Amino acid sequence: MNPHLLANIACGEDNQKEFSEPSLISLKLDLSVSINTIEVLPKNGVLNLRSFPLLNNIPWVKVLPDLEPKINTECWKFPTPQEGSTDFVNSKISTDKSSEPDTQELVELVLEKSLTRVKPLKDMFQFKERLMYLLQPPIEEVFTGKEVTLPFKPFPYQIKGIAFLMPRKSALIADEMGLGKTIQVIISIRLLFRSGLLKNVLIVCPKPLVINWTRELKLWAPDLPVEVICGNTEERKVSWNVSNTPVKLVNYELLTRDVIEGVAGNNFYDLMVIDEAQRIKTKESKTAQAVCSVQRDRSWAMTGTPIENRHDDLIHIFEFVDPGRVPKDTPPKMLASLTSESIIRRTKEEAAPDMPAKIIQDVFLDLTPAQRQAYDLAENEGVVHLNKLGDTATVQHVFELVMRLKQICNFDPRTGASSKAEQLLADMEEVQATNSKAIVFSQWVKPLEELASQLKAYNPLMYHGKIPSQQRQGILDKFKKDPDAHVILMSYGTGSVGLNLQFTNYVFLFDRWWNPAIEDQAINRAHRLGQKSTVFVKRFISQKTIEERIAEVLDAKRKLFADIIDNSGLPSSLGLNEEEIFNLFNCSPRKKIAA
Template identity: 30%
Template sequence: MHVSKAKPFQIIYSLYGHEYLGYLIESFVVQKDDHGRLTLQHQNISAKNAPEFAEGLDETDFRLIELMDQIQHDTIVKTFSPKKISTTDFYLKVYDPEKGDKALQERIDAFIETRKSEILPLLRDKMIFEMGNDGEPTWRQVYMSEEKATVLFHFRRNEDNTHYFPTIKYKGEKLDFQYKNAMIVCREPAWMLLGNCLYDFEKNVDGNKLKPFLNKKFITIPRKVEEMYFKKFVAPLVESYDVYAKGFEITCDELQPEPVLMFSEMTDSNGNDGELEFTLCYAYGAFTFEADPQQPVSVAVETVGDSYVFHRIRRKKACEQAVVEKLKTLGLNFGTGNRHRVPRQEGFQWLADHVEALREQGYTIRQQQQDDKRYFLGKSSINLEITENRDWFDIHAIVRFGDFEVAFLKLRNLILQKKREFTLPNGEVAVIPEEWFVRYSELLAFTEEQRNGHVSENLKLQKHHLALIKELEQGNLAQVTISRKLEKLREFEQIEDVPLPQGFNGTLRPYQKAGYNWMLFLNKYRFGGCLADDMGLGKTVQTLALLQQQKEAGVEQASLLVLPTSLIYNWEVEARRFTPELRIFTYIGTSREKDISIFQNYDVILTSYGIARIDIDLLKQYFFNYVILDESQAIKNPSSNIARAVRKFNARNRLILTGTPLENSTMDLWSQISFVNPGLLGNQHFFRHEFLNPIEKKHDEVKTQRLYNIIKPFVLRRHKSQVARELPEKVDHVQYCDMSETQQKIYEESKSYYRNKILDYIEHNGVSQSQLLLLQGLTALRQLANHPRMIDEGYEGDSGKMEDVIYKLESILGENHKVLIFSQFVKHLQILKSRLDKKKIKYAYLDGSTKDRQAQVEKFQENEKLQIFLISLKAGGVGLNLTAADYVFILDPWWNPAIEAQAIDRAHRIGQERKVFTYKFITRDTVEEKILALQHDKRKLASELITTEESFVKSLSKEDIMSILV
C-alpha cells in the first residue's frame, strides 16, 4: 500500500526477528488519518525513496534509513555473495546446520551487530514498534528506557560449587527480566527488549553475558573447574563490570607500576635465530600485567588456602605511557601493543647500550624463562692500550663483561670469523656487541699473535700501520670507528645500484639515481650525508625516493624535515606527486598540537627552522629515523641558536640538503658536517687549527686535499654544468571521460554478461583455467569503453571518449600544435580517421600494415600544416623520432606503463625544444579505470615488467577480478 506524501504521514521503525540474522530493524512511513492516528496504510522506506518524504524526515532519519538498508536480508546477500544467487538459496546454503559456512556466518553477524550498535542510540525520540507475525509494522509500540540500566554480577561460592547470575536495576529498582520473554536485540553493547521497553546498560555490558539468564536463574560452576573458570571468566568480569562476591574476596589495590622488559629469541622458518622479541609488562606489587593502553583495570587471582582473592588493580596509565615514551626515545617502539621485534643482533646491541641505565632507573630486564640459553645482560667494555716496541706496536686490551675480565686475544678469532657469542665462566652467553665488529675488525685483521713457545700472549701490529695507530691515538673511540670506515669507503664511487622503491611515483635521471644510491650507501653504514647539488637538480625528489625506500624497508619511526617556511608547501606538493604513500604531517603554526606521540602515525614530519628552535626540548624526545635539514646553510654558524638546537635531535640518520654548503668560511662546512657526522672533523678548536687557518690563511693545498679526502664520502655535489643538458618539461594529464547514455547501456549489459559468465566459470574451474575467457571479456569491455563500433560495426550511436578526443583535438589544432595519437586498437584509429575525413582534417598514419613508414614520419616532421599523426602502439611505439609534436594522446592505455612511456618518448626526446603535454584518456567507471587503480594498489605488480596483457591477467586473483567486474 503506497503512502501519499500529500497527506499526513509518520516515519516509524519496526523490530522484527529474522530466521537467520536475529533481530533486525526496518523503516516505514505510515499514513495518518484525519485525527492524526496511524492507519494500516504503510510502505517501506529506503534510501531510494526517502527523498520523496523529506518533509517528514530529519537528518537522523536519513542516517537511520541508510544504516537499516545495509542490514536488510536481501542486501546482506548482495554484500556477501560473490555471485548472483537467490535470497532463499543463499540463506539455506550458508546457514545449513551441517554444511553451513560458519566463518561467513560470523562475518555477517559481526557486520550486522556493528550497524545495530550505531542504529539503536539514534532511535531515541523516534517512534518504534515491534512487527506483528503478519508483517504489520505497527503491531506493538516500543519505548526506549529513559536512562541506562545497571548490571550487577553475583557469585556465591559454597562447599560444592559456585552459583553465578546477574541482577539488573533500572532507576534504582530491580528489574525482573528472567522468564519474561526478554530478547537481546543487540549484543555489543547489549540492548534488551523487555515487554515494550528497550533497555541499554551502563559500562557497555556484553549481551552474551546476559543471554544465558533470560530463561535460567543461575549457572553452576563445579568445584573441580572453578580455578580455571575464575581466572578465565570471572577475572575479566571483575575488570570491567560490577561484581558482588560471597565466598571469596575482591580487593581494590592502589599500587605503583614498575616496568618489566622481557626478551626472547625468535627463530625463523628454518630454525635459525632471526629476531629478538621484547615484551613490555608492568609489575604492580606481586602481580605482573602485560602493557595494554586500553585496559584501565587489571585483575589478578590469588589462591589463599581454600579460597581466592581477586585483586582489582587500577592501572596508572600516565606512568605506563611515560615508560612507553621513554623506550621510544631509546629506539624501542611498542606503538599500541606490548610486543616489539627487532633483528637479533640489533636487539642485543640495544640491550648492551641501555640495560644498565634502565636498571638504575627501576626497570626489571630479564630473559623469558622458556629460552634455552641464558644471556649475559651486564655492561661490556674494552680498555685498549697501545705501546710502542722496537719493531712493532704492542696491543694490550682487556675486555670486561660485568665482573668478568677476558683477554682480547680470546675474542680475536671470534670477531674475525664474525661469531657473535662467547661463553662466560658462569655459563652465561655474552653477545659481542656489533660495534666491536665494526670498530676492531680491521685492527685485528692487521695484528699478529705474539707467542711465548706455543702460547699466545699478546697482539702486535707492524710499524707500517703507523697511520692507523695515529688515528687511534688522536681520536676518541667514535673517531676511530669513523676512520676505519673511511678506509672501506674510499672507493665510494663503486656504490651498489639499488632499485627505486615500488611506491615511488616517477623516475630519476641518471645523476639523481646515483644520488639516491649514494644516500642508501650512507644509510647502510649509518653515516649522515650532505647532498649539495646545484639548485634545480632535484635534491627534493632524490630525498623523497630515499624516504619512500625507508618506509618500504619497514622503518617505523617518522623522519623529520626541517626547512624554511616558504618551502613547506613545495615539499607537500612534491610528496603527493612522487610519494603519495608517505604519510605527511605538517608541524607548524601557533595552534600546532605539541604531542610528539602523534608522530608515530606518520612517515614524514615537516617543520620550519623557527619551530625547531622553539620546540627543540619537545622534539628531541622523539627518536626519528632521519632528521633532514633543507637549505642547511641555515646552521652554518655553529654558535647560532638554531645550530645548537638541531644538534640536540635524536635520530638514527641525518642528512642535509644545500646548494651552497660553503658560503663565507670553511667553518660553514664544519657546522653542517658536524651535524650529520659528529666528530668527523673534530671539535671546533681542532678544526680551526688543523684546517681552517691553514686553508684560509695559508692557502695550504695539502690541508685542502686532506679535508676533501675526509669529507669526500659524505658530500655529494653536482653542478648543472656537469650533467647533460636536460630535456624540456613534460606535463602528464589523465583525461577522464564519461560514456554516452547509449554507450553506457551497452557497456553495463556486456559487463553483466561477462561478470556472470566469468565468475561462474571461475567457481567451477578456478582462476588459472579462466584466463582466456577473462582476457576475452576484458578486451571486449575495453573496446566498448572506447567506442561500441569496435564491437558492433552497425552501431550508429556516439562515444563519450571519442567526443572528448575530438573536442580536445580541435582546441589543440586551433593553437597550431602538433599531436601524436596512439592506440593499441587499429579499429579505434580507423574510427578516428573516419571522423577526421568528414571534417577534412589531414593526418599522417602508421600501423602494422603501413609500407612507407619513413615517408609518413618525414611528412609529419617537415609539413607544418600536417598537425596529426595517428599511430598504432605496437607499430610506432619505438624507433621513431617525432620531435615536431608537442602533444601526445594515449587513446586506450596499455596496461604496462613502460610501453606508454616509450610511445611518449617519440616526442619527448633529445631534439625536443618545447614543453611536451601528454593526455591519457580513461573512460570513467569502466575496466580501464578499475584496472589502472588495481595496478596502483598492487605495488609489486606495478613494479614488474608486464609485457603482455596475458601476463597481467595471470597475475589477477579472484578478488581482483571481482573488483574489476563489480
C-alpha cells in the first residue's frame, strides 16, 4: 500500500472543471501554510483525524463537528514518491505484482519523463510560488496547444533553457554565440506574462542590436506590445515615465544618459534583461552603475563570454544579476559554488545533437548617423539623375547607384563609421573566447582591408584576388594551424569556390551578393561533409536601405523556387534581372525597340 500526500486544489468556482488542453496557470494566493505528511489509507479520501493543521480557514475545506474533513482528490494530487525517497513518513515499497504498471503505462511514464518541466528552486519557500510551478504543464505541451503558438519549434536544449530561466529571479544565460539566447529569453518572458508573473519588462542591449531585438520580439512574442525608447529628451521622458507599454527596449548609451540626467525616473520593473552583459564588466564605469541602479525584481543577463579576461568580469556581472551574492574579493576557485545555481551555459558541441548542420541568421542593423546622412544624400542625388536620364537610363546606370549605396552601408566614405563593423567586433569577441575561427565575406577588397585594421586583435588573414596565387595556400595553412588566427577575410570571387575550410564554425556575410547561389557556395566553404559542428552564418543587412530591398527580392525568389522545385539546388538565374534592378528605385527599364 503506497502512501500519498493528498490535497485539494481549487481556483474559485471553477475548481471542478477539467482542463481540455495544456494551459498556463496563474495563481494569486496569499496563504500561511503548515504541512504535515500523513499516510492515507482509504482511496475515497475520507480521513479520521483528531486535528487538522494542513490548511487553516480555507474556503474549500469544511471542518465538520466531529473533525472528519473530506478532501476532494479528483482534481490533482502530488506524485507518488520515487523509490528511496524520504519525503514522506513511513513510505514503503510495495511488492505486490498486481500493482505494477502495464506496458502502456510504462510507455507513458517514459514519455512523461522526456518532457521538460519548470522546477521550483531550492530556495523558493513561498507555497504559492512552488505550487504555481508544480501545476504548470510540461513546456513542450504548452506549445502544442493553441494558447502559445511559435513560428518554429525550439530545439530541446532551448526548451531546457526556458525551464531554467522561468523560475529564477537571478539568471545568467551564457550559451555560446549562435545557440539562440535571445529566443530563449523572449519565450520565457512571454510565458511569464501569460502566467501573470510579469507586468513590465525592460530590455537593454547594444545600439546595433535594437532592431534585431525588435524583430525577434515581433516574431516570437507577437502578443506583447514593445516600445523602443528613443528620440529627444522629452520623447524619452514620456516613454520612461508615462507609457505603460509592457516591454520597453533601450540601448546602453541612452539608458546611461537618462539615468544620469534623471530622465529615466525611479520606475520599478518586474524583470530587467541586459544583452551583451560584458558591457558592465567594469564596475566603476558609468554604464555599469546606471544598469545596476535600475529598480527591479528579476535580473537576467545574457553573454557568450561571461569571463573575457579575468574572473572579476563574472563578479561584476553578478553585481547586476544577484547583488551581494559574490563578494568582490572572491577567489576564482570559489566562483563556481557561488554562481552555479544562477548560470546556464551550453557549448556548440553540447548542443550539436539537437541542432541542424547549418543555421543562418539575418542581422538587421541601423546605419550610424554619419552613414545615414551620406546614404540619403547619395540616394536622392542618384534617383534625380536617373529621372533626368529618362528612357536613356540603362541597367548599368542603376547598377552603379546600387553599388555606391551598398558601399556606404559598409563604411561611411568620409568618417569610416560602420554599424556592421561594430557588430562584427562584438561577435569576434565570442569567436576568440571560444577558440573558434570565422570567415568574413565581402564583394570588395577595400572593406576587407578596413576590417583588417580594426580586427588586429584577432590576427586576421587576407584572401582575395590581389593575393598572388603562390601565396594563397600558405595563408590557408596558417589559418588552419595557427590557434591565434581567428578570422580570415575573403572576397566572394576567390573564397566561394574550391576551398575546404570545414574547421571553421562561423561565417559572416559582411555584405550580400546579387545571387544567393554564390552566397551558398561561400557558406559551403565551412559547411561541408566532414564538418563536425554546426556552422553559424550571420548575414548583415542595413535596415531601410537598398540592402533590405535586395534581400526581400532575393528571398522571395528563393522561396518561390523552393515551392516549385524542392531539393534541386538553386538555378543560376536566381539573381536580380534587369526589371527587378530598376524596380529597386521605382524606375522602369527603357522599352526595347521591336525589330
